[in-house]
Amino acid sequence: MRYFTSSLASLLWLAASVASGQTVAPAATAPAAPEAPADDAARPVLVKVGLNVARSFRWGGYNGIPFRVPVTVGVEYRLHSKFTLYGQLDADFATSRYGGYADQRTPLLPTGALSLGGRYYYNQAGRARSNRAHGAFVGNYLAAEAHTEMWHHFESPGLAIPAGDIELRRSYVPTLNLLWGMQRRLGRRFLFDGSAGIGVGATRSDLNFGGFSSGPVNLSGQLNLGVYFGR
Template structure:
C-alpha cells in the first residue's frame, strides 16, 4: 500500500504530460485558416470610348428637330492623387445624312469635332465613403477646368449651274477655343460601363471667318453641356 502511494503522483504526472503532448500534436496538425487575398491595386488610368449624346444639339443637329449625327467620343483620365486627375477627350460628330439645310448648307462626313484637355477635382470622397456611396478613382462629383477647342466644317451653296465643272458648294471652317469651368459627376454602370455628365460656362478668344465676313467680339462667352455614355477600362 505504501508503495502504491509513492507511485501514484508519478503516474499522474506522466499521464498529464502525455495528454498535453497529444493535444499539442493535434492542434499543430490542423490546417491554418486561409489568409484573405490582398486588395488589388486601384487603377490609375481610365480609357473610355462611347457617345456624348448632348453634342448633336449644341449646333442644331437638324432643323426638322431630328438629330442626324453620331457623336463619338474617346477619352483618357489619369490619377494624380486621391482627388485630382488629368484628362483629355477627343470628340467627332459623324453625319448620318448629308442633306442640304434651310440655309443651303451641306454636311461633310465629320461636320464638327472637339478636343478638351483639363484637370478634375473629385470632392467629398471621405463623406461619400462614410455614407456608403460610390467613391474611389474616377468616381464621384467633381469640379473641372478645361481648355477646349471646337471645330466646325460645312459646305455653303455658292450658286451657279449644276452643269458647271466647278462645285456650287464651298467648304468653310471655324475654330472656337475656350477656357471652361465645369461641374459634373461620373459613375460606374456595372464593371465595364460608366456615364459622365457635366455642365459649365467658358470664355473664348475672338473668332472670325473670312469667307463670309463673320467676326465675333473680343471675348466669346459659351455654355457647355455634355452627357456621355462610355465603355471604360
C-alpha cells in the same frame, strides 16, 4: 505518488515532442483581422468609348448641317484618389452628306472637339460614410480644361449669294472651361458622365454656336451627357 508519476510522464511526452520537431498548438489564438476587399477600379487609367448625346442637341441643324452621331473617346489617368488628368476627343459624324443650305455637300465629320484637363473628385470620404457611389473615377467632380471646337460652316463673300460662291470652311474656337459634373458606374462595364459649365475664349464665334460675344472676349456654355463603355 501516483500524481507525481502522471506529471513526470506528461513532462517526458512534452520533451519528446519538442525534440522530434512537433509543434504544440496554443490553447487559444486571436482572430485574424479581416482582409481588405480588392479594389476592382484600382487601375490608374480609365479608357471609355461612347456617345455624348448633348452634342447632338447643340449642333443639330446648324447652318444646314444635318443631325449627327456624336462619338466620344476619352482617357482618364489617376494621379491621386481625388485628382485625375483626362483627354477627350469628340467626333460628330453626319447622318447625311447633304444639308439644307443651297444643297451643298457636307463632310462626313462636320463638327468635333478636343479637351485636355484635370478633375478633382470631392467629398469622397463623406460619400463613403453615407454608402453612396465613390472610389476611383466615380463621384462628383470639379474640372478645368482647355477645349477646342472645330466645325464646318458655309460662307459667301457678299450679300448676294450665288450658289457657286458658297464655300464650306473650317473654323476653330479654343476656350478655357470650368465644369461641375458627376461620373457613375452603370454595372461593371458602363459609365455615365455628365457635366455643365462655362468657358471663356478670345475668338469670336457665331451666336448659333452657343456663345455670347462682347468685344474680344467670347463666353460660351458647355454641356456633356455621355454614356460610355469603360475599362
